[in-house]
Amino acid sequence: MGKMHAEGVTLIDLLVTVAVVAMVFAIGVPAMSEFITNNRMSAATNDLVSSLHMARAEAVRRPGPVVVCPADDWQSANPQCDNFGQLEDGWLVVDQSNGLNTVLYVHEPLRNDIEISGPNTLSYQGNSPPQDGGGNRADFEMTLCDYRGDHHIGGGRAAGRKLILRRPSGRPRLYDEVSEVNCGG
Numbered sequence: 001m002g003k004m005h006a007e008g009v010t011l012i013d014l015l016v017t018v019a020v021v022a023m024v025f026a027i028g029v030p031a032m033s034e035f036i037t038n039n040r041m042s043a044a045t046n047d048l049v050s051s052l053h054m055a056r057a058e059a060v061r062r063p064g065p066v067v068v069c070p071a072d073d074w075q076s077a078n079p080q081c082d083n084f085g086q087l088e089d090g091w092l093v094v095d096q097s098n099g100l101n102t103v104l105y106v107h108e109p110l111r112n113d114i115e116i117s118g119p120n121t122l123s124y125q126g127n128s129p130p131q132d133g134g135g136n137r138a139d140f141e142m143t144l145c146d147y148r149g150d151h152h153i154g155g156g157r158a159a160g161r162k163l164i165l166r167r168p169s170g171r172p173r174l175y176d177e178v179s180e181v182n183c184g185g
Contacts, residue, residue, distance in 0.1 A: 037146065038153060044110050045144050045161045045174065048087070052122065052165070052172045054105055055093050059124035064097030066104070069121045069133075074106050083133065087116045096123075111146075117184075118142030122165070129167040140165040142172075145183035152178050159183075 051068050059066040070085030071092045079092055080101070093105035110116075119140050121133035131137045141164050148159035158181035163172045175181060 034153070037148070038159070040111055041114065041144065041146060041159065041161060044114050045163070047107055048091075048116070048142070048144070049163065049172050049174065051091065051093050051105060051107060052163075055122070056124045056130075056170055058093070058095060058104060059126060062095055062097045064095065065123045065125040067094045067096055067121060067123045068092070069094060071106070074108060079103055079106055081121070083121070085120065087120055088114060113146045114144060115146075116142055116144050118163075124170060127168075128170075130165055130170040137167065139167060143181065143183060145181075149183040150178060150181045 055066045055068045067081065068087075069081035069083075069092055070087050070089055071079045072082050072085050072089045073079050074090030074092065081092060081094060082089075088110040090109045091107045092103055095102040095104055119132035119142070122130045122140065123132075124130050129137050130140065132140065141162060143160060143162050145160040150158040150160045153159050156178055157176050158178045160176075160181045160183045162175040162181045164175065165172050
């Protein structure tokens with residue numbers, strides 16, 4: 001009779017495999033979480049910049065002002081600007097020509113951990129610089145921050161973002177360097 005030969009995995013093999021898998025997860029999961037959070041901030045910033053560009057472009061084409069304003073009823077059939085709201089709760093791009101309020105674009109609320117500081121309402125008219133809800137024409141700053149504040153995320157970049165709208169064009173310019181972004185924390 002021949003020898004019986006048993007094949008299988010030893011306890012040592014199993015423990016080494018489990019240790020390697022644990023190390024991969026320990027390194028990979030936090031990195032993936034940071035990657036997702038960075039992408040959420042970039043998406044929120046890009047959405048706001050796109051809305052500002054849209055308002056600026058439409059204001060040149062239309063006879064009246066085009067406004068970017070907060071709207072907490074963004075999902076309703078007839079959303080309205082909320083003068084006391086915050087942009088992170090959702091916003092609209094509204095053509096206010098001829099006394100009508102034609103909604104051109106609706107944006108849903110941002111994730112709960114992203115906040116926007118700066119003017120809540122910006123109005124563009126023709127080629128004029130934007131004005132805030134109080135009628136002021138100035139260089140405006142808007143800062144987008146999440147729970148990480150202006151924490152350094154690598155390459156000299158901050159977790160938050162800053163938009164500056166300068167006169168006379170009112171075109172938004174994005175800053176993401178640690179030295180430029182101040183999330184107040």
